[in-house]
Amino acid sequence: MTLRRDGKATGYTVIELAVVLAILGLTLTMTVPLFARHLTGTALDAASGQIRAALRGARSTAIAEDRAVVFQGDSGGGYWLDRQHFALPAVSGSAPAQIAIGNAGRITFYPSGGSSGGRILVTNRAGDRVIAVDALSGRADAIR
Numbered sequence: 001m002t003l004r005r006d007g008k009a010t011g012y013t014v015i016e017l018a019v020v021l022a023i024l025g026l027t028l029t030m031t032v033p034l035f036a037r038h039l040t041g042t043a044l045d046a047a048s049g050q051i052r053a054a055l056r057g058a059r060s061t062a063i064a065e066d067r068a069v070v071f072q073g074d075s076g077g078g079y080w081l082d083r084q085h086f087a088l089p090a091v092s093g094s095a096p097a098q099i100a101i102g103n104a105g106r107i108t109f110y111p112s113g114g115s116s117g118g119r120i121l122v123t124n125r126a127g128d129r130v131i132a133v134d135a136l137s138g139r140a141d142a143i144r
Contacts, residue, residue: 047088048129061109070107109138114136115135119143
């Protein structure tokens with residue numbers, strides 16, 4: 001509390017402070033779930049990016065080593081690439097993203113640069129992302 005020149009006290013009352021704290025509390029209550037949803041969406045984007053990078057690597061390996069390389073989803077929140085298991089990133093408090101693949105659950109990349117083609121659905125509680133693998137070129141592109 002401070003004093004003005006005329007000797008009167010200035011400052012905030014307890015009621016004014018309580019109102020400001022209540023407004024801050026309501027604001028935080030409304031924004032924290034939005035940040036949590038954003039974090040799970042970020043984890044989904046990271047998982048989708050990791051899978052696209054793995055698919056590009058699988059195609060490159062198939063071409064460079066002149067052999068077929070298989071990418072297969074794992075229901076436990078990861079994927080298998082050439083008989084090695086990789087886990088997907090997860091946000092604390094949420095389950096890792098899940099992968100669903102058409103074509104009997106696997107995509108094969110051939111030495112010619114092509115693939116068996118298909119779509120990969122990556123999901124978590126924030127939504128889903130679809131990755132399309134072109135059969136002719138073997139390219140993996142995010143659809144949404």
